[in-house]
Amino acid sequence: MNPEFIGAIEELERERGIDKEVLFQAIEAALISAYKRNFDSAQNVRIVMERETGDIQVLEQKEVVEEVKNEQEEISHEDAKQIRSDYEIGDIVEHEVTPKNFGRIAAQTAKQVVIQRIREAEREIVFEEYVHRQDDVITGIIQRTEQNNVIVDLGKVEAVIPPTEQMESDKYDQGERIKAYVVEVKKTTKEPYVMLSRTHPGLIKRLFELEVPEIFQGVVEVKSVSREAGQRSKIAVHSRQDEVDPVGSCVGPKGSRVQTIVKELNGEKIDIVKWSDDPKELISNSLSPTKVMKVDIDEKNNYARVVVPDDQLSLAIGKEGQNARLAAKLTNWKIDILSESKAYEQSETGNIEDVPNDASPEYSSIEDPDS
The missing domain is CATH 2.40.50.140 (Nucleic acid-binding proteins)
Incomplete structure (x- = not known):
């Protein structure tokens, strides 16, 4: 192996960050296979590549034993002591067996290993770039x-x-x-x-982060997203500063910010609602643009019963239950919706405040297979 090859390995380390010692070890391992394949050898060998000059040695390895059973892998203690007097049972005796024409095979093998490692390093760089x-x-x-x-x-x-x-x-x-x-x-x-x-619902969240400076800066936070891609999405937002309107920030001047995202999603409708830690308020907001009259919750069963005006029942439910379904996903609450008239009808006193817990809803997200 010529010194120019060693220089090339060192340059690879500088330019591509490939550890030259890793390359040397990979070349040595590949040369063992090349030696055995080209010289029809089954003996144990170790190959050493000199780090400064590129010189290569093939060293035959045999274990020192009392009685030889495999001549390719073992040497008697008596014969070993003739090579060096301090050899003991269990030691490894090495003897150089480098073939005269091994240089050409070594050069070709080393080149293949280096090319392979360069490709692996490039793939690793690309992987690291995109995994982040x-x-x-x-x-x-x-x-x-x-x-x-x-x-x-x-x-x-x-x-x-x-x-x-x-x-x-x-x-x-x-x-x-x-x-x-x-x-x-x-x-x-x-x-x-x-x-x-x-x-993916995450696309909505990331698009708002790109389009709304207040989200990017951490002033406004996207707390939850529910989506039926290509049709409609709901996004709940919260402001960490009282003077900043989270919904207004996301909508933008004359609706410019949200419209940019709607255009990117080919007209997908997006409802932006204000987040609340109060489940009743959050559920009410999630059914936007519906006006909600009353919300009762059962925290143990994560269940909410909502009463809305008669003329807004279809709006609350949405086409094929979409609005209510998205609200349930956004809030992570099971939602039953009753109209005002039905709530009065099912109450004993004629007051929606007295609607029984088992009142029959006109829409239930619990029964919806997509909820």
Whole structure:
């Protein structure tokens, strides 16, 4: 091995951060296999590569034993003492057996090892870069569609949006830029596997962080998100400063901030509600834009019963139960909704304050299979 090769290894360490000692050890391990393969040898050998000059030695190894049973792996104590008088039973005797033409094989093997390690190092660098973007929003360019998977070019790696993570309202035209949520990054034998999502609730949260300075600065906090991708989402926000309106911050001047996100999501409706640590207030807010008259809660069963005006019952429930379903997901409470007239009807006194706990609801998120 020539000194130029050693210089190249040292340069790799400086430029790519690949530990040269790791490279030397990998080359030595590969050369053992190359020696046995090319010289039809079954004997135990150790290969030493001189770190300064690149000189290589193949050293045959035999264990010192009292009685030899395997001549390829063992040497008698008597023969060992003829080589060096202080050898004892159990010691390892090494004898150089470097073939004359081993240099060419060694050079080829070393080159292959270095190339392989460079590729591994590059894959590791790319993996580390993208694994830190997990649970974040990333922008890429749509490349193509393969077996219903959308392939997105992120620059250093191609990511995948599988069918389950695609929005029906997205067109995924080749060459178009797209924002997506990084769901998973994992190592493979080739380049890292990066899975993206356009349906994940985390996409909503991250888009608001990008668009709303108060969220990015930590003044406003996104406490909860519920989403039915491509149709409607609800987001509950809280302000750490009393003088800052969390809902107004997210809506933006003339609705500019939320409209930017709605446009990114192809018209998906977004309800922004104020978070509250009071479950009754939170549940009432979550059913926005409905006016809620009364909320009763059963904390033990995580259950809430809500009374709304008759003319707002359909609004509270939403199309196919969507509004109530999203409210239940947002608050993590099971929600029953009653109209004002039905609440009066089922109360013994004709007062909605006296509606019985087992009053029959007109909508129940408990019965909804998607809740």
